[in-house]
Structure formats: C-alpha cells, structure tokens
Amino acid sequence: MNALMPGEPVSESADRTRASGDRPPAVEVLSAEKVFANGTRALAPIDLSIADGEFLTLIGPSGCGKSTLLKLIANLIEPSDGRLLWWRGEFLQVGQDGRRFAFVFQEPTLMPWARVDANVRLPLELASVAKPKAAPIVAEAIERVGLSKFTRHFPRQLSGGMKMRVSIARALVTNPNLLLMDEPFGALDEITRNKLDADLVRLWWERKLTTVFVTHSIYEAVFLSTRIIVMASNPGRIFRTMTIDQPQPRDEEFRGSPKFAAYCRELSTWLAEASLPSASGGGL
C-alpha cells in the first residue's frame, strides 16, 4: 500500500479526514494512465480516491506528471486507459447535478481591461447570470479574499498577491464543488505566499470545498493539505502518500510547531528519494 505514515507523527490518529461517512468520494481515479501522442508515458496507471471535502496536494519533481494528473481530474484531458468518476458518476453527470469545477493557475490570467469586479464576475457572465443577480455574489467573493476596497481597480494597479486573490475570488464566485489549483502561488514571494496559504485554508474550511492543489513547496504542502501525494517520474506515478492529520483550520501557530517541522523533514526525504533516478514505485 502507498499510505505510509511519516515516522514521528504516526502515533496520531490514523483515521481519515473529516469527510467520509457515506458521502461518495469527489473523485475516483481508476487505473487511469496517460500516454501522449508522441509516445511519452506521462502517467503510469494510477488509482486514487479523493474524499469530498479533502484538501489533496500533488507534489513531486518536474516531469512527474502532477499537472497531467490534475488535468485528468479536471477532465481537461482524457485518460489513455482506465477511467475517472466524479461523485460516482461520469463527467457529463457533473454538470447535470449542478456541480461545478473551478480552476486557479500559476498566472492570475485576469482581463487587463476589466476592473476587479468585472473580472470576478466573468464566470457568471459566461454562464449567462444576470448582472443584478450576480452583483451580491461577486461582492461577497471579493470580500472573502479581502479586496473590498479594490473593487473598482484595474489589475495593473494591484500587486502580484492581490491579482492572485482576484483569481481566487473568480474561482469562488461560481460556488464550485471542486477547486483545482496548479501552482497558484508559485510566482509570489514567500511572505505573500504564506499569507495567501493561510487565507486559502480558511476559505477551504468555511466552504467545505474539495481542493486538489499542485505545488513545488514542501512547506506549502504540509501547511495546506489533509493528504499529500508524492509523485515520481519516468513514468509519472504515485510514490508515497502522507496524511497530515492536524486540527483545522490551521494558522501560523501550526507553521511554527515542531510537528510541522517533522512533517516537512519527512516529506523532504521522500521527495529526495522520489527524485533519484533509481526511485521505484510503491515506496519500497
């Protein structure tokens, strides 16, 4: 099994995240693999179940297929073999059940000609929601990311961190059931990044929002996640899994705790192992 626990914190309850019960898992990846047209094997067959309400992080060396896995989960690409289920249904079912995905990328990808509120309103507009109906939702999303004072600003008037907040507000505005984030804070300085991480944890907790997060940062992964998937490359596969069973929502206190340091140390060794050319799957 992949679900090895890190050395020290293993004594803590090995029980799953707060989700579970009889709620169906948000996403099930069933022996899904991805081979690109040029023959590159991006992902070996992967089995993964993401519980509803979980914060799952994918981490690994470059080329380990973590972004490919995220795209599979987002249904942006199709698996070459195997299949995926969302809430135990096919992808078509997701929209019919009124469930929605939202994406946040490394770039904020805002429209430079539109003010903050218009940028946040975009997904609603694309879904043909009337302006008066959208206005309170937009205002609420902007408030949640702490940008109420900047509603009428243009993106160029905002810092990198604030632009990212706008991008997150835009993702929240559709009230998504699954939030997919591909290295969203990778281009930000560490202080801004920590602040955004803390805000993200709070948002995730308040919204009970299933989140799949791709990152390069060990600290970010440990701070945010309920579960971390360490991936290895050639071909991309799950190397090991770490469960971070710590109270929620987490804050700066957790970041300074010895437990946090222990998780980070463990994860760091795993990542180093995963990056070795001889790394073999299954965590042997």
Next chain:
Amino acid sequence: MKPLLQSETFVRIAAPLAVGIVLIGMWEVGCRLASIPVYLFPKPSDIYVSLIKNGPSLLRALLVTLRVTLQAFAAAVILGTLIAFMFVQSRAIEVSLFPYAVLLQVTPVVAIAPLIIILVKNTQLSLTICATLVALFPIISNTTLGLRSVDPGLANYFRMNRAGRLKTLIKLRIPGALPYFFGGLRISSGLALIGAVVAEFVAGTGGRSSGLAYEILDAGFTLDIPRMFAALLLITLTGVGLFGAMVFLSKLALSNWHESEIGAET
C-alpha cells in the same frame, strides 16, 4: 509650484513650438535678405496674406477634401473591421482572401484612380472609393492581428468555462484587439487624407466641388505660389488634426489599462 522649465508638459509643447518659430523666422528673414521673388518661393508672411485673402475659397475646398477623407475613413474602418472579423472566424476565408487584401495595398492609388473615376460617374463617390482603398489595409491587418493576439491563458479559461464563439469574441477578442485597432486607426486616418488628395489630383475636377488638391493645381497653373502653400498648409493641418483626434480616442479607450497609454498619464 515647479518652475515652468522643469514641467514635462511645458517642455513637450514649448520646445517644438520654439523650433517652429525659429525656422519660420529664418525663412522669412532669408527670403527678404536674398530677395527671392514670391513666384519662386514665398515668405511666410506672403502665405499668411494669401490665406486670409483666399480664405473663403480655400475653406470651401478644405470642407470638400475633409468630407471625402472622413467618408473614406469611416468606410475603411467599417469594412476593415468586418473583414478582420471574417478572417478571424475562419482560417479558410483568411487564407483565400488575404493575398487580395495585400494586392489592394501594394497597388498605387494613382494607378487605379483613373479607372475608378471612369467607372464611377459621381466624382465625390469615386474619390471616396479611391481614398477608402488606400485607408483599408492598415485596419484589416491590425484588427486581424489584434483579434488573434489573445492571451493564451485567458483563451484557455474561456474554453474551460465553455464560452461560445460570440461571447469569446465580445468579452475576450474585441477588448484585447482594441490597442491594435487604434494603432490601425492612426495610420489609416492619415492614409485616408493622402488617398483623398491623390485621387483629387488625378481627377483634376474643378468647379464647385473642388478640393484642396485642385486648389494646388489651379494655383500652379496661375503661378499663385502663396496660395499653393496656403492650401498645402491646410492639408498638413488637417492631417495633424486627424492624427491628434485618433491619439485622443485611443487614450480615452485605453488609458485605464493598456501599457501604451499608461506612461503618458504620469
């Protein structure tokens, strides 16, 4: 308050103005000292006198030229934008029609003007057509380029939200194309004026509907060189005015967000 000389705006206006005044002064003094006859090269003061004296007829000619120019410019903007939209909707349309747009661009207007003037009875209309042909290409090529230059991240975002063609066009492509479009407007406005004047030269029509080009031709026939200069001055001023109007429009539309106009506001 800052001393006047250190103010950026003051320097930007005053410096070229000073150069102009000095040049005109040298021109005036030089002509007087060398006593160059008026029919060879008039002094600025001669031109000024002629401008006042021939004011009404020159002004009427200016209005004629301006009307042709503006009509042609408007036609070029509308046609050019529509063609650009067509090009962007389908690669096949662009590939099959773009060479002809280039053909239009590289054929000198002087060469096709006689043909158009013969084919189209109405002089005003034929002049407008000539000027439109000259002004059309920058609009087509710039707008097409702009509509295609969509931020790939944003385009991807629109696709993931299953935005339709029309919504993508209105919400993403058109706003993104505006800076390019305004660049096209600046070039095209000047070309419309050039096209109008050149076509008038070729047509050589006199009478009530004659424009500034005819004034220049006529002044040449009668060796009224100051009037020729006066007409030339009006054409130049018209061109500058058009360009200024386009700069203003572009500032109005883009100053909030586009890099090209942001620097100017501080």
